[in-house]
Amino acid sequence: MAQIKRNNLKIYDDVADQWWSDDIRWVRTLKNMVPGRLGYFDTLIDWHGKAVLDLGCAGGFMAEALDDRGAQVTGIDPASDAIAAAKTHAQGRNITYDVGVGEALPYIDANFDAVVCVDVLEHVQDLEKVLFEVARVLKPGGVFLFDTINRNLIAQLATITVAEDILRILPKGTHDPAMFIKPHELLTGLRRAGLQAGALTGLGPRGLNRNGDLKFGRLPLKTVLYMGSALKPEA
Ligand SMILES: C[S@@+](CC[C@H](N)C(=O)[O-])C[C@H]1O[C@@H](n2cnc3c(N)ncnc32)[C@H](O)[C@@H]1O
Numbered sequence: 001m002a003q004i005k006r007n008n009l010k011i012y013d014d015v016a017d018q019w020w021s022d023d024i025r026w027v028r029t030l031k032n033m034v035p036g037r038l039g040y041f042d043t044l045i046d047w048h049g050k051a052v053l054d055l056g057c058a059g060g061f062m063a064e065a066l067d068d069r070g071a072q073v074t075g076i077d078p079a080s081d082a083i084a085a086a087k088t089h090a091q092g093r094n095i096t097y098d099v100g101v102g103e104a105l106p107y108i109d110a111n112f113d114a115v116v117c118v119d120v121l122e123h124v125q126d127l128e129k130v131l132f133e134v135a136r137v138l139k140p141g142g143v144f145l146f147d148t149i150n151r152n153l154i155a156q157l158a159t160i161t162v163a164e165d166i167l168r169i170l171p172k173g174t175h176d177p178a179m180f181i182k183p184h185e186l187l188t189g190l191r192r193a194g195l196q197a198g199a200l201t202g203l204g205p206r207g208l209n210r211n212g213d214l215k216f217g218r219l220p221l222k223t224v225l226y227m228g229s230a231l232k233p234e235a
Pocket residue numbers: 009012030031055056057058059060061062076077078079082100101102103117118119120123124125
């Protein structure tokens with residue numbers, strides 16, 4: 001049997017034209033996760049007037065939500081068709097979109113008040129480089145806000161066996177379970193990059209919305225998905 005390509009990043013360009021159409025369940029799921037994430041992140045930062053980088057923004061769900069909150073948003077992603085879709089959808093908004101990777105951000109040092117990176121860290125080729133780049137582009141006193149997937153058997157069962165293979169709510173090959181990140185690994189990476197991590201919290205499904213799609217919010221358990229923040233200390 002042919003081997004499935006894991007962490008297949010082509011998936012995001014393949015669905016770029018339908019990113020905002022609500023036709024694809026897993027893309028809708030990403031959209032539905034935004035309020036769950038912001039329910040936590042909004043308690044940590046007042047976005048208004050802040051320069052914010054949405055790192056790994058794809059078609060722009062989080063970027064537009066941050067624009068709605070009055071942030072000055074820049075989004076970046078290597079998926080060029082997804083960035084094109086983000087630009088088209090954001091017409092009339094003041095969002096800047098760039099094609100690029102987190103390992104080599106095309107921004108000057110100390111450019112952003114916040115970097116948001118949701119459902120991305122477990123996809124990047126070089127996590128350490130990305131965290132150093134995040135620290136570099138943050139202003140002193142700036143904050144890094146993220147979520148990612150834990151690496152253990154339960155997280156693998158939930159995201160690969162159940163979500164990809166049984167329920168088919170994720171395309172096959174979306175994730176490589178070997179790239180999932182244990183919280184202590186991320187905390188070590190943040191510290192090495194010079195960032196001071198705050199508390200981590202769980203993220204997960206909290207019922208269904210009116211369309212029968214999953215709603216997301218904070219959970220006490222960090223077994224599968226977890227969110228967190230880290231501060232760049234003042235100079
Ligand atoms: C699951 S999607 C999440 C998209 C978006 N953050 C959201 O929640 O709607 C993962 C995204 O990470 C991006 N990505 C993968 N490798 C990356 C890298 N090295 N630097 C920045 N983004 C990357 C992919 O292109 C894809 O758009």
